[in-house]
Amino acid sequence: VRNLYNGLFEVTHGDYRHFWQGNAYAPDLQSEVATRALLCDYALRLEDEGCTLARNCMRTWFFVQNVDVNYSGVVKGRNEVFATNGLTRDTHFIASTGICGRHADPRVAVTMDTYAVDGLRDGQHGYLYAPDYLNPTYEYGVSFERGAYIDYGDRRHVLISGTASINNEGKIMYPGDIRRQTMRMWDNVHALLDEAGCSWDNVGHIIVYLRDLSDYAVVNSMFRERFPDIPHVIVLAPVCRPGWLVEMECMAVKPCHNESYARF
Numbered sequence: 151v152r153n154l155y156n157g158l159f160e161v162t163h164g165d166y167r168h169f170w171q172g173n174a175y176a177p178d179l180q181s182e183v184a185t186r187a188l189l190c191d192y193a194l195r196l197e198d199e200g201c202t203l204a205r206n207c208m209r210t211w212f213f214v215q216n217v218d219v220n221y222s223g224v225v226k227g228r229n230e231v232f233a234t235n236g237l238t239r240d241t242h243f244i245a246s247t248g249i250c251g252r253h254a255d256p257r258v259a260v261t262m263d264t265y266a267v268d269g270l271r272d273g274q275h276g277y278l279y280a281p282d283y284l285n286p287t288y289e290y291g292v293s294f295e296r297g298a299y300i301d302y303g304d305r306r307h308v309l310i311s312g313t314a315s316i317n318n319e320g321k322i323m324y325p326g327d328i329r330r331q332t333m334r335m336w337d338n339v340h341a342l343l344d345e346a347g348c349s350w351d352n353v354g355h356i357i358v359y360l361r362d363l364s365d366y367a368v369v370n371s372m373f374r375e376r377f378p379d380i381p382h383v384i385v386l387a388p389v390c391r392p393g394w395l396v397e398m399e400c401m402a403v404k405p406c407h408n409e410s411y412a413r414f
Contacts, residue, residue, distance in 0.1 A: 156195045166302075167268040169199065169206075174361040175253055175261040177330040181220035184260040185212070192264055193235060199270050204236040207244050208275065209296055209309050213251025214390075220259050221390045224248060232293050242277050247312035248400050250388040265309075267300065270299050271410075275300045276413035277399030278310075280341035283318055290320040297342045300407050308346045308402040311339050312359070314394040322393040328365045331395050332372055334414050342404060352402040356382035359397045361389055369396060 151161050156170075161168040176187040201207075212228075214220050218354050237243050253261050267275075275356040279286070279295030296330055297310045310337035316338065324330035343349060344399045358373065360366060363386050373382055 151202055156198050158195055158199070160199075161333075163292060164269075166267060167311065169196070169201070169210045169266040169268070171195070171262075171264040173253075173261055173263065175255075175258045176190060177255060178257050179257055181214060181223030181259040181278045182227040183309040183414075184258070185224045185262075186231055186336075188262045189228060189231040191368045192262070193231070196266060200267060201266055202235065203232075203244070204241065204267040206268055207264060207337075208267055208300065209265040210244055210246045210294075211252075211265075212246065212339075213387075214248060214263045215252050215256075215259050216252075217250035217390055218387050218392055221248060229291075229293050237293065240285070240295075243287070243293045243295045245277075245296070245298040245309045246313045246396070247314060247359075247397075248294075249341060249397070262287070270300065271368070274410075278308075278342045278345045279336065280345050281318060283338045283341040284316060284320045285320045290365070297346065299346045301406075304347065304405065306348070306404040306406055308343065308348055308400070308404070310339055310342055310400045312397045312399045313342070314389055314391075314397040322391060325393050326395075328362075328368055330394050332369055334396055336376070339398060346402070346404070346405045348402045350377065350380070353377075353380050353400050354403055355389045356380055356398055356400045358382060358384040359389055360384060361387075361392075361395050365395060378410075397414075 154160050159170040178184040213226055277295045284296055300307045305347040315334040317323050323334045
């Protein structure tokens with residue numbers, strides 16, 4: 151484990167190098183400019199390690215000040231950088247969460263966390279879609295994957311993006327109803343996990359994002375009743391569409407044996 155000179159935090163295991171980055175920011179109030187700068191800088195940091203956005207980055211988190219106003223700039227900036235780095239609707243995007251968040255410096259509109267893996271072979275990772283429940287994000291102009299997975303010799307690691315109450319036409323389900331939105335969100339996440347060959351039993355942790363603090367008691371009670379044994383945290387963080395009251399993300403690990411990757 152070490153901190154690299156370029157700001158990445160490296161964890162090595164076997165033939166893999168895992169790169170984490172937290173709290174990256176560009177001091178710019180224009181979210182489009184800030185997002186473009188963050189991603190371009192991150193691409194250069196990965197290049198220093200022989201990696202690329204398209205081949206190695208598995209997960210991003212964007213925390214956006216005043217998300218109802220600034221998220222559109224994040225979308226535009228990300229779309230532009232992805233398009234020039236080989237990330238398109240015909241290839242793939244990256245699993246992601248985009249949520250309201252604030253840096254201590256009021257001049258910062260966007261902060262970003264990232265996770266990348268070096269050492270993966272072709273076909274060792276894939277992406278999740280659950281088309282009966284969710285639509286491709288590019289259909290409403292954004293560029294992220296609903297989920298991703300990585301197969302190692304002894305396990306499958308699943309990364310579920312921020313997921314809300316949406317249907318496979320990209321429409322918000324059950325506006326104004328926190329209980330039904332929470333249940334639809336669970337259905338969507340379950341469909342993604344199922345596509346990865348996983349269930350709720352494989353989930354290691356959950357992060358829940360709430361738009362309105364007054365919904366905390368209801369949502370906390372629902373999660374405690376349905377998932378009493380899964381660690382979860384509920385935070386106040388408005389979702390990227392005003393009509394969404396709640397969103398969640400999670401990670402899961404499924405034990406398995408993959409002969410092709412056993413030496414890793």
